[in-house]
Amino acid sequence: MKTVQDILEQKGRLVHTIDAGKTVLDAIGELANKGIGALVVVRDGKPVGLFSERDYTCKVILTGKRSENTPVGDVMTRELVVVGPETEVSECMALITEKRIRHLPVLDHGELMGLVSIGDIVKDIISEQQVVIEQLERYVYYS
Ligand SMILES: NC(=O)c1ccc[n+]([C@@H]2O[C@H](COP(=O)([O-])OP(=O)(O)OC[C@H]3O[C@@H](n4cnc5c(N)ncnc54)[C@H](O)[C@@H]3O)[C@@H](O)[C@H]2O)c1
Numbered sequence: 001m002k003t004v005q006d007i008l009e010q011k012g013r014l015v016h017t018i019d020a021g022k023t024v025l026d027a028i029g030e031l032a033n034k035g036i037g038a039l040v041v042v043r044d045g046k047p048v049g050l051f052s053e054r055d056y057t058c059k060v061i062l063t064g065k066r067s068e069n070t071p072v073g074d075v076m077t078r079e080l081v082v083v084g085p086e087t088e089v090s091e092c093m094a095l096i097t098e099k100r101i102r103h104l105p106v107l108d109h110g111e112l113m114g115l116v117s118i119g120d121i122v123k124d125i126i127s128e129q130q131v132v133i134e135q136l137e138r139y140v141y142y143s
Contacts, residue, residue, distance in 0.1 A: 004092065004106055005085040007124055008114040014114045015043045015105065018051065024060050025128075027051050027072045029059030032083060038103040040112060041076045047112050049076035082107045083116070092121050 106114035
């Protein structure tokens with residue numbers, strides 16, 4: 001079974017982070033510049049939460065907070081759902097579906113070593129299914 005480690009080997013281990021003390025305006029600037037939907041929030045280099053586009057819409061825009069003076073740490077999602085490098089891709093899909101989330105930071109012995117998103121997981125599952133389809137086509141063709 002394929003694991004998170006397999007996805008990271010393709011995608012790379014870079015994780016875009018932001019310090020909890022930075023402002024929401026800094027965070028949405030980063031999301032736009034990097035073309036991503038979430039940042040891992042860190043304090044003293046340790047992951048303490050996640051700030052996503054959904055956090056911005058629900059906890060900043062809808063509540064009338066000001067992006068320029070609200071710290072990311074005040075509006076981040078604190079309950080981090082994380083996976084490890086050995087977590088199977090099917091388990092990631094189950095977590096994303098059950099918990100209705102789109103980003104899974106990858107921790108190895110407490111250290112941040114990557115991030116997989118719903119798009120990474122769907123891409124991997126589609127490519128696995130393509131392999132199975134090709135094998136079945138060959139089987140049908142030669143039998
Ligand atoms: N073709 C591909 O390889 C591929 C992979 C992922 C997503 N996508 C597409 O991009 C769109 C949005 O994707 P999404 O909903 O998965 O979310 P997203 O926009 O947050 O993620 C896009 C990519 O950026 C990466 N990323 C996001 N936040 C990151 C962070 N903080 N640190 C490091 N990497 C980070 C993700 O792992 C993913 O590879 C969708 O249309 C999806 O289909 C394509």
